[in-house]
Amino acid sequence: MSLRIHELAKRHNMEGKDMLALLKERGYVSAETKSVSSTVANIYVEEIEKEFATKVAAAATAAPAEPAVVKEPEDETPHVRSPHGAFVKTKDDVDREKAAAAAAKAAALKPAVAPAPVATPPPLPPRHVAPASAPSAPRPVTIPTAPPRVAPPPPPAAKAPPAPPPLPPPRVVAAAPVSTPPPVGVPAPVSAPPVIHPVMKAPAPVAPPPVAPIAPRHFGAPPVLPPLPGVSPAPIAPPTPTAAAPAAVPPGEFKTIHLKPPIVVRDFATALGLKPFRLISELNQAGGFASMNSNIDEAIATKVAEKHGFLLEIKHRGEPGVQQQAQKKEKQVEEDESKFLVSRPPVVCILGHVDHGKTSLLDAIRKANVAAGEAGGITQHIGAYQIEYQGRKITFLDTPGHAAFSKMRARGANVTDIAVLVVAADDGFMPQTDEALKHAQNAKVALVVAVNKMDVKGANLDQVKAQMQQRNIAPEDWGGETITVPVAATKGQGIDSLIEMILLQADVLELKANPKAEASGVVIESQVDVGRGPLATVIVQRGTLRVGDALVCGACYARVRAMFNDQGENVKEATPAAPVRVIGWSGTPESGAIFKAVKNAREAEKLAEEEQLRLRKAATASDATPKEVSVEQLFANIAATQAKVLKLIIKTDVFGSAEAVRTVLEGIKSTKVSLELVSAEVGLVTKNDVLMASAAGATVIGFNTKLENGVTPLAKHHSVRVETFSIIYELADRVKEMMADLLEPDIKEIKTGAAEVRQVFPLAKGFVAGCLVTEGKITRNASARLRRGRELVHEGKIATLKRFKDDANEVRAGLECGIKLDDFNGYQAGDVIEVFEIQKVRASL
Numbered sequence: 119m120s121l122r123i124h125e126l127a128k129r130h131n132m133e134g135k136d137m138l139a140l141l142k143e144r145g146y147v148s149a150e151t152k153s154v155s156s157t158v159a160n161i162y163v164e165e166i167e168k169e170f171a172t173k174v175a176a177a178a179t180a181a182p183a184e185p186a187v188v189k190e191p192e193d194e195t196p197h198v199r200s201p202h203g204a205f206v207k208t209k210d211d212v213d214r215e216k217a218a219a220a221a222a223k224a225a226a227l228k229p230a231v232a233p234a235p236v237a238t239p240p241p242l243p244p245r246h247v248a249p250a251s252a253p254s255a256p257r258p259v260t261i262p263t264a265p266p267r268v269a270p271p272p273p274p275a276a277k278a279p280p281a282p283p284p285l286p287p288p289r290v291v292a293a294a295p296v297s298t299p300p301p302v303g304v305p306a307p308v309s310a311p312p313v314i315h316p317v318m319k320a321p322a323p324v325a326p327p328p329v330a331p332i333a334p335r336h337f338g339a340p341p342v343l344p345p346l347p348g349v350s351p352a353p354i355a356p357p358t359p360t361a362a363a364p365a366a367v368p369p370g371e372f373k374t375i376h377l378k379p380p381i382v383v384r385d386f387a388t389a390l391g392l393k394p395f396r397l398i399s400e401l402n403q404a405g406g407f408a409s410m411n412s413n414i415d416e417a418i419a420t421k422v423a424e425k426h427g428f429l430l431e432i433k434h435r436g437e438p439g440v441q442q443q444a445q446k447k448e449k450q451v452e453e454d455e456s457k458f459l460v461s462r463p464p465v466v467c468i469l470g471h472v473d474h475g476k477t478s479l480l481d482a483i484r485k486a487n488v489a490a491g492e493a494g495g496i497t498q499h500i501g502a503y504q505i506e507y508q509g510r511k512i513t514f515l516d517t518p519g520h521a522a523f524s525k526m527r528a529r530g531a532n533v534t535d536i537a538v539l540v541v542a543a544d545d546g547f548m549p550q551t552d553e554a555l556k557h558a559q560n561a562k563v564a565l566v567v568a569v570n571k572m573d574v575k576g577a578n579l580d581q582v583k584a585q586m587q588q589r590n591i592a593p594e595d596w597g598g599e600t601i602t603v604p605v606a607a608t609k610g611q612g613i614d615s616l617i618e619m620i621l622l623q624a625d626v627l628e629l630k631a632n633p634k635a636e637a638s639g640v641v642i643e644s645q646v647d648v649g650r651g652p653l654a655t656v657i658v659q660r661g662t663l664r665v666g667d668a669l670v671c672g673a674c675y676a677r678v679r680a681m682f683n684d685q686g687e688n689v690k691e692a693t694p695a696a697p698v699r700v701i702g703w704s705g706t707p708e709s710g711a712i713f714k715a716v717k718n719a720r721e722a723e724k725l726a727e728e729e730q731l732r733l734r735k736a737a738t739a740s741d742a743t744p745k746e747v748s749v750e751q752l753f754a755n756i757a758a759t760q761a762k763v764l765k766l767i768i769k770t771d772v773f774g775s776a777e778a779v780r781t782v783l784e785g786i787k788s789t790k791v792s793l794e795l796v797s798a799e800v801g802l803v804t805k806n807d808v809l810m811a812s813a814a815g816a817t818v819i820g821f822n823t824k825l826e827n828g829v830t831p832l833a834k835h836h837s838v839r840v841e842t843f844s845i846i847y848e849l850a851d852r853v854k855e856m857m858a859d860l861l862e863p864d865i866k867e868i869k870t871g872a873a874e875v876r877q878v879f880p881l882a883k884g885f886v887a888g889c890l891v892t893e894g895k896i897t898r899n900a901s902a903r904l905r906r907g908r909e910l911v912h913e914g915k916i917a918t919l920k921r922f923k924d925d926a927n928e929v930r931a932g933l934e935c936g937i938k939l940d941d942f943n944g945y946q947a948g949d950v951i952e953v954f955e956i957q958k959v960r961a962s963l
């Protein structure tokens with residue numbers, strides 16, 4: 119809401135430009151505002167209205183006290199202060215003046231103020247500034263000090279003392295400019311405008327201090343700020359507290375105010391002791407648009423604060439003070455939490471080289487547990503399980519063994535407290551043993567080495583220990599710190615002591631968690647279950663996870679519908695280190711991802727959506743980023759687009775397998791054929807996968823998963839290849855074959871036989887070579903070449919093959935035969951005729 123300046127002026131019988139000047143002075147419009155058709159905000163319109171109303175009221179109440187004015191003829195200008203501090207007169211004032219002047223005239227018998235201007239009709243609006251071009255225009259200003267020129271000689275006042283002397287000199291000075299047009303506006307109007315007031319701004323040098331004492335009598339209460347130059351503000355009007363506060367602070371006496379970003383107009387105004395609208399006006403003048411809840415730029419806020427006599431200190435988050443406070447708070451939380459910390463079971467993972475016995479060891483441990491009396495439930499593979507040994511629990515991550523799972527293993531090591539490194543006693547350290555050791559060391563987890571297969575021939579514990587020493591993980595009995603346990607997994611030997619050592623290590627680590635905290639933990643693996651939807655096995659690291667909790671995990675969220683332990687039992691809650699399979703996810707969260715419980719499902723969904731958005735943005739941004747391409751790269755890219763592509767849709771049983779397959783496929787390198795994963799998801803191979811493959815020209819690969827009903831006929835109908843595997847090596851080999859099949863086959867020459875020319879026989883037409891077959895067999899119509907020593911003399915086909923006089927289809931090694939090659943006749947004894955077949959073989963990658 120706003121009002122045009124000229125409209126506002128009209129309401130108050132003012133000229134537009136006067137109103138504009140007034141508004142500018144108040145800071146209600148920008149100093150740059152030039153046009154009266156500009157608008158002024160409603161909030162200021164109201165201020166102006168209030169102000170003018172106050173003045174009218176003040177003037178009205180001041181009227182009865184007026185006689186005093188009569189006694190002060192020198193002060194012909196009973197003043198009301200204009201909204202901007204200038205002196206103005208009300209109609210009553212003018213009437214009183216007239217009466218007073220007449221009385222004075224009569225008394226003083228002195229030629230006085232000319233009545234002429236008074237008579238001049240047009241009720242001059244507020245102006246005292248007469249344009250130079252219109253000197254004849256009726257002027258509201260009369261000069262009391264120079265009356266004789268105009269005034270008709272009035273009858274001399276008998277009793278009046280000489281009147282003029284009391285006139286204060288400034289008034290005379292003030293009068294002078296009247297003849298000069300622009301800067302007039304002098305506070306001495308005798309002739310009066312009928313209405314409230316014109317704006318009469320006293321020029322600085324003119325406005326005299328003597329005026330001051332008079333003013334309050336007629337004063338409303340101008341809420342005005344800047345004290346007029348030359349006019350002491352104090353006696354004129356008690357400034358409003360808000361307006362006065364900033365101006366009251368003398369320079370050098372700055373008070374400091376502390377604010378935290380963002381600096382909001384409302385708060386900032388409160389801190390400065392300003393009314394918000396004043397602050398808004400100042401900010402608007404400084405450029406830009408501010409509203410009550412706008413944030414203010416820190417630099418501008420600092421300046422504004424200084425202007426009002428304050429030093430603004432902005433405390434950013436992360437600044438020492440804030441950080442210290444945060445740390446203190448964190449420490450406090452920790453201290454509070456330490457009260458609730460209780461011992462928790464260790465989380466253990468088993469790492470090692472292929473076939474060194476990880477699975478056997480896990481089985482042996484599980485069996486030991488079963489033997490210890492935990493029997494009953496049918497254990498389920500959920501990626502992790504818990505055993506209880508002598509009343510203490512241990513969580514084992516059931517990690518897969520192949521190198522392809524190294525990514526998951528690496529994450530596994532990060533979730534765990536203790537890594538058991540399995541080393542076969544006969545093989546010793548192998549490449550994957552070192553890789554696993556690296557993961558464990560990077561994850562800074564405690565290490566226990568299980569030297570397995572101690573029962574096999576060739577087991578050499580000392581050799582393994584020596585290798586450990588070389589790797590700076592010397593065993594305890596060799597002066598090092600690494601707990602080393604010899605075991606034979608398949609025979610169950612040493613398993614108890616391995617578990618005891620794990621528990622000992624756990625004691626050393628003093629593993630604790632707060633079961634009362636909000637639940638958080640790590641996803642071990644996830645999959646899609648037909649009927650139950652996405653499932654994820656998680657390990658709770660902190661707090662207690664309960665059915666009904668809302669979880670967020672990256673771009674996925676869940677409301678825990680149900681939870682199952684590794685025995686397949688329905689559980690209502692999971693405490694720290696407990697592995698549980700959670701149902702109720704929106705998708706399949708990634709292995710190794712962190713989940714945490716949040717306030718409610720809505721919050722979880724919101725956070726997950728934000729993450730999805732972030733990921734999408736990141737993907738778009740990376741796609742959009744222009745990359746510098748060299749000419750070589752350009753050609754390489756062109757070649758790449760021409761290269762053959764094998765498109766695959768992968769479906770696996772669990773998320774970890776999908777990653778493993780992906781890793782294996784990434785390992786297939788070829789410059790001729792590239793691989794493109796259209797998708798890699800968890801679940802059954804569905805008809806939808808087939809349709810997608812048909813559209814994309816892809817092949818569907820299932821790993822450890824089955825086909826949905828109807829997939830096979832649909833695939834046949836759409837000529838889509840669907841293949842399933844349960845062994846990852848076979849999958850990799852088959853994919854390599856498929857890739858190679860996309861290439862033109864290589865042509866291979868296979869020598870099938872050779873014959874030596876012994877004698878040359880003339881025929882009716884040409885010659886025939888009498889040969890002895892020296893190797894393989896010679897076949898009619900086979901491709902052949904004739905060599906003489908190293909020289910290739912002729913290449914053609916076996917046109918005629920005779921055994922004695924009869925035609926033969928083939929003649930085997932050790933037999934004699936007659937051979938005629940096409941129309942060749944230049945045989946010589948000793949020549950060798952080689953026979954070969956051309957075969958197309960699968961191209962190499």
Ligand SMILES: Nc1nc2c(ncn2[C@@H]2O[C@H](COP(=O)(O)OP(=O)(O)OP(=O)(O)O)[C@@H](O)[C@H]2O)c(=O)[nH]1
Pocket residue numbers: 470471472473474475476477478479518519520570571572573574605606607608609
């Ligand atoms: N003699 C003997 N054989 C063992 C022992 N432990 C494992 N094996 C055998 O070693 C082979 C590999 O064992 P796994 O437990 O499958 O080895 P892994 O490390 O899990 O293998 P991946 O899962 O392929 O990495 C199997 O044939 C086991 O029977 C042991 O202590 N003694």
